Amino acid sequence: MKKKTRTFLVIAVVVLLLALAAQRLLRKSPAGFEPERLNREEEHGDGIAEFIKVKLFFLSETSRLLQPVYREIEVPEIREDLYRKFVSLLLAGDAAHITPVPSDVQLRSLHFLDGGGTLLLDFTESLSASFPGGTAAELEFIYFMVDNICYNFREIKKVKFLIGGNESKSLAGHIDLERPFFPDFSWLGDK
Amino acid sequence: MKKSIKAGIVCAALLVAPRLLTPIGIDFRSFDHEGYTRVVFESKHSFAYKVQAHPDRLEVRLDVRADLPVPALAVANSQLLERVTCEHLGNGSVLTVHFRGAAAIRQNFVLEKPFRVVFDLVRSEKAPTPPPQAPVAAEKNPPREEPPPAPRPRSIETICIDPGHGGEDFGAIGRSKLKEKDVTLKIGLKLKKLIESKTGLRVIMTRDKDSEVSLNTRASIANNQRAQMFVSIHVNSSFRKSAYGSETYFVSLQATDPEALELAQKENQNDEDPGEAIQNDELKMILWNMAQTEHIRESSKLAEYIQNELNVLLGTRDRGVKQAPFRVLMRAAMPAVLIEAVFISNASEERKLQREDFLDKIALAIYNGISKFIYHYHSALK
Known part of the structure; x- marks a missing residue:
C-alpha cells in the first residue's frame, strides 16, 4: 500500500472514531441493560426461534429495592409483541418475590407515542378496582413497570399508563397518572 | 498528504452536516x-x-x-x-x-x-409601537431576566387541612378492616382543633365528614379560600407487608427523576446562574404551568419540619422527606405537603392507628412542624 493511501486511511479512521466518540458523549446514554441474545435456537413449525435473556426486578419483603430475576423470551417478529411478552412476564410474577400488581390485572393493549420513545400501556380496569391503595403501593407499581421496561429496552424512554382504555387521574388517589413516567433506577437493587 | 487532509475534512463535514441541518x-x-x-x-x-x-x-x-x-x-x-x-x-x-x-x-x-x-x-388599545432594532449580539449591560415574580410575602393566616380520601374512596384498608379515610379524618379534625386553640389561625378543611371530594376540588378549596399552607394527611400502604415508618412528601413532576429535579432547582433559584440548558422542553412547560412551582422551596422546608416532628413523636422508622408527582399537591398555589404518617398495611402500625392517643401524637407532630415552619417563615418576613 502506498504511503499516501495509508496516511489517508489513518486520518479518515481517526476522524471517524473521534466523531463517533463525540456523538456518544453528546447523547446521554441512559443506564440500562442490553438483553443478551442467546445462542439457543429452537426449531418451530415455520422456522427457527431466537431467544433473549432479560433481567426482571421484583419486590421483596427483605429489601426496599427491587431484586433481579433472569428470564428468557422468544423474540417475535414484531417489536410490539416482544414488549407485550415482557409485560406478561412481569404480570406473571416470580414465586420467590412480590409482584406489585393486583393478581387479576391484564394488559389490554400497548402502543407507542413520540415516535416510539414513549410506551403506552393500557391495563384492565381491575388495576384501579383491585388496587390496595397507598402512596407506597402506587409508586411500587409505577416503578416496577417503568424501570423494568426502560432498563431492558433502552429505546423506551418513558411509560404512560391507561386504565380500561382511558386516561386515569390517579391509580388510588395519590400520584398523577396522566403524565408519562421516566425511569428511576434508584429503585433497582443489583443493577 | 493534502488529499488526505481534504478527505478527512470531507468525512468530518459529512458527519457534522446533519447536526447543522437539524432545527x-x-x-x-x-x-x-x-x-x-x-x-x-x-x-x-x-x-x-x-x-x-x-x-x-x-x-x-x-x-x-x-x-x-x-x-x-x-x-x-x-x-x-x-x-x-x-x-x-x-x-x-x-x-x-x-x-x-x-x-x-x-x-x-x-x-x-x-x-x-x-x-x-x-x-395597548392603539397600534403597536415600532419595535426596537433587534440586537444580534448581547448588550454589554443588558437588563436581567427576572425570575417569575415570587408570591408577595404575607403572613400565614389560613391553613388548609386535607384529610385524604372519603366517601366511596376508602383509601387503603388494613388487615383488621381499618379504613384510611376514617383515620385521616380523625387526625385532620384533631389537627384543626390544635391549630385553632393554640394559634388562633383560620383553618379550613377540604372535608370535615365522610364525604368524597375530588383531588382537583381539594386544591381548589385551598386556592379559593386563599390558604397559605396546604397539608394533606394520609396513611400509607405497601405491597410489602413489612414496610413501616413515616414519610412526608412535597411535589415533583417525577419522583427523583434527575431531569425534573434539575429543572425544578433551576426554575426556583433566584440568582441568575442558568447552568446547562434544559434538555426536556416538555417537562419545562409542564413545570411552568404548575401552580406549585413557585412554592417548591417552601414546601420542602415545611415537609422537613413536619417529618422531624413525626420522627420525634412517633418513634417509628424515618423514611424521610421525598418528592413525587402528587395530583392533589400540583394544583395547590401555596406551600403544600402530603404526610404519610405510618403504614396501615403493617399489622403493628395498624393496631397503633386504632388508638386515639397515637392519633393525638400524629396530630401534635404535624402541628409542631407547622408551628416551626410558621415561626421561621414569619421571621424571614421581618
Whole structure:
C-alpha cells in the first residue's frame, strides 16, 4: 500500500472514531441493560426461534429495592409483541418475590407515542378496582413497570399508563397518572 | 498528504452536516409582571432575528430553522398571551406570539449563557409601537431576566387541612378492616382543633365528614379560600407487608427523576446562574404551568419540619422527606405537603392507628412542624 493511501486511511479512521466518540458523549446514554441474545435456537413449525435473556426486578419483603430475576423470551417478529411478552412476564410474577400488581390485572393493549420513545400501556380496569391503595403501593407499581421496561429496552424512554382504555387521574388517589413516567433506577437493587 | 487532509475534512463535514441541518430547539416561557408581560425564547444556540409587531401578535423571524416543544403552544395563566406558534419558512422560522387583545413591545433585549431573546409586552388599545432594532449580539449591560415574580410575602393566616380520601374512596384498608379515610379524618379534625386553640389561625378543611371530594376540588378549596399552607394527611400502604415508618412528601413532576429535579432547582433559584440548558422542553412547560412551582422551596422546608416532628413523636422508622408527582399537591398555589404518617398495611402500625392517643401524637407532630415552619417563615418576613 502506498504511503499516501495509508496516511489517508489513518486520518479518515481517526476522524471517524473521534466523531463517533463525540456523538456518544453528546447523547446521554441512559443506564440500562442490553438483553443478551442467546445462542439457543429452537426449531418451530415455520422456522427457527431466537431467544433473549432479560433481567426482571421484583419486590421483596427483605429489601426496599427491587431484586433481579433472569428470564428468557422468544423474540417475535414484531417489536410490539416482544414488549407485550415482557409485560406478561412481569404480570406473571416470580414465586420467590412480590409482584406489585393486583393478581387479576391484564394488559389490554400497548402502543407507542413520540415516535416510539414513549410506551403506552393500557391495563384492565381491575388495576384501579383491585388496587390496595397507598402512596407506597402506587409508586411500587409505577416503578416496577417503568424501570423494568426502560432498563431492558433502552429505546423506551418513558411509560404512560391507561386504565380500561382511558386516561386515569390517579391509580388510588395519590400520584398523577396522566403524565408519562421516566425511569428511576434508584429503585433497582443489583443493577 | 493534502488529499488526505481534504478527505478527512470531507468525512468530518459529512458527519457534522446533519447536526447543522437539524432545527434548533427553542424554549418558550412567559411571566405576568405588574404592568407588563415578559416573554422569553431560550435556546442552546444563538441566532439572528427580526421583529414584526402587529396589534394582535408579535412575529419573531429567525434566520435558522427552529422548533418549539410543540408547533402550537397554548399559554395558560397569562392575561396578555394566548398562544405561541412556530412555522418553518425556507431556511428560517417564524415564532408568533398571539395576544389576548392588543399589545405592544415595551423593550426587547438579548441575554447570553444561555442565549435568550426577551420581550416585555404591555397592553395597548392603539397600534403597536415600532419595535426596537433587534440586537444580534448581547448588550454589554443588558437588563436581567427576572425570575417569575415570587408570591408577595404575607403572613400565614389560613391553613388548609386535607384529610385524604372519603366517601366511596376508602383509601387503603388494613388487615383488621381499618379504613384510611376514617383515620385521616380523625387526625385532620384533631389537627384543626390544635391549630385553632393554640394559634388562633383560620383553618379550613377540604372535608370535615365522610364525604368524597375530588383531588382537583381539594386544591381548589385551598386556592379559593386563599390558604397559605396546604397539608394533606394520609396513611400509607405497601405491597410489602413489612414496610413501616413515616414519610412526608412535597411535589415533583417525577419522583427523583434527575431531569425534573434539575429543572425544578433551576426554575426556583433566584440568582441568575442558568447552568446547562434544559434538555426536556416538555417537562419545562409542564413545570411552568404548575401552580406549585413557585412554592417548591417552601414546601420542602415545611415537609422537613413536619417529618422531624413525626420522627420525634412517633418513634417509628424515618423514611424521610421525598418528592413525587402528587395530583392533589400540583394544583395547590401555596406551600403544600402530603404526610404519610405510618403504614396501615403493617399489622403493628395498624393496631397503633386504632388508638386515639397515637392519633393525638400524629396530630401534635404535624402541628409542631407547622408551628416551626410558621415561626421561621414569619421571621424571614421581618
